[in-house]
Amino acid sequence: MNYIDWLVLFGTLSFIVIYGTLRTRGNTSIEGYLKGDNTMKWWMIGISIMATQASAVTFLSTPGQAIEDGMRFLQFYFGLPIAMVIISVTMVPIYYRLKVFTAYEYLETRFDLKTRVLGAILFLILRGLSAGITLFAPSIVLSTILGWPIYVTTVLIGSLVIVYLVSGGTKAVSLTQRQQLAVIMSGMLLAGVLAFTMLPDHITFGNAMQLAGNLDRLNLVNLEFDLSDRYNIWSGLVAGTFLFLSYFGTDQSQVARYLSGKSVTESRLGLMFNGLLKVPMQFLILFIGVLVFVFYLFTQPPVFHNQVLKERAMQTEQRAHITELEGNYNRI
Numbered sequence: 001m002n003y004i005d006w007l008v009l010f011g012t013l014s015f016i017v018i019y020g021t022l023r024t025r026g027n028t029s030i031e032g033y034l035k036g037d038n039t040m041k042w043w044m045i046g047i048s049i050m051a052t053q054a055s056a057v058t059f060l061s062t063p064g065q066a067i068e069d070g071m072r073f074l075q076f077y078f079g080l081p082i083a084m085v086i087i088s089v090t091m092v093p094i095y096y097r098l099k100v101f102t103a104y105e106y107l108e109t110r111f112d113l114k115t116r117v118l119g120a121i122l123f124l125i126l127r128g129l130s131a132g133i134t135l136f137a138p139s140i141v142l143s144t145i146l147g148w149p150i151y152v153t154t155v156l157i158g159s160l161v162i163v164y165l166v167s168g169g170t171k172a173v174s175l176t177q178r179q180q181l182a183v184i185m186s187g188m189l190l191a192g193v194l195a196f197t198m199l200p201d202h203i204t205f206g207n208a209m210q211l212a213g214n215l216d217r218l219n220l221v222n223l224e225f226d227l228s229d230r231y232n233i234w235s236g237l238v239a240g241t242f243l244f245l246s247y248f249g250t251d252q253s254q255v256a257r258y259l260s261g262k263s264v265t266e267s268r269l270g271l272m273f274n275g276l277l278k279v280p281m282q283f284l285i286l287f288i289g290v291l292v293f294v295f296y297l298f299t300q301p302p303v304f305h306n307q308v309l310k311e312r313a314m315q316t317e318q319r320a321h322i323t324e325l326e327g328n329y330n331r332i
Helices: 003-023 030-038 042-053 056-069 072-098 103-110 113-146 150-197 205-214 233-250 252-258 264-298 307-314 319-330
Strands: none
Touching (some): 042 150, 042 252, 042 264, 113 150, 113 252, 150 264, 205 264
8 A cells, every 4th residue: 555545544534533523513412413403405315325325345245246247236226216216205204294213113103112122123133233244344455455453443443433423423424424435436436447457458448348248247137037047127126126115214224314304305305316326326336346357357366365364374284285275376
């Protein structure tokens, strides 16, 4: 890493924590903490919804999905716009009319307290497991880049998130997610540009796409109805719609985003904004994975990306086996 990389890394982390804390330091009410005083505009809601779903796992694993399986994963998101329309028409007005802070308050109103508690507990278990993976993924990257143990990078990332989340609540998260998404997408675009420019000089963009297509990495839409095929347009429209209905309609991590809107209209527009831009965003991330796939057709990847783990393994009885493995790999 050079000084620019360090500047972007720590500058972004510091800015997010400080900016989110300062902008929301006056929050003293439960409305301000959980609903951001209902001041969010529709475009801020839309960006916040997109950024909430697009965790580090998305930006690290989705290009890998394209490398391994092509772009057909995009079909899974074809049900997203449908789900956004249904939620906007049905769930958003109900939440606003009941003036709830969480999706699970509705369960108490509709059923009883025990149902609300059960729903909240299930959400906390699911979100806790998900948050663990979400923290672990960037921790691996930071561990590889900085040479620090994974537990140190995990604690570092988790501590920074806790600081600005506890101090600022929902509004701090929504305000800083604009900057987070801008930095992440800029980095993704730069990675795609670098993957293409580092191809051999005789490989044009058309050649790269032809190679990717011949190797079945541009398999964007499959119209065949096949229950054994995980990703096709029918599974995306049916299964994807129901999955996104449950996630965006009942998961508090998403419900909190659009309940912070100024009105029902603002929340609906935010959901529509997400429905329109999420599919192109996923297309871009998958396409970057395709460019990386083509890049590694001409460049041999290393056996070990994480030098910290490699050095630790070299201290064990596996040293001879690792050395032999690297030697055989380098002779390919």
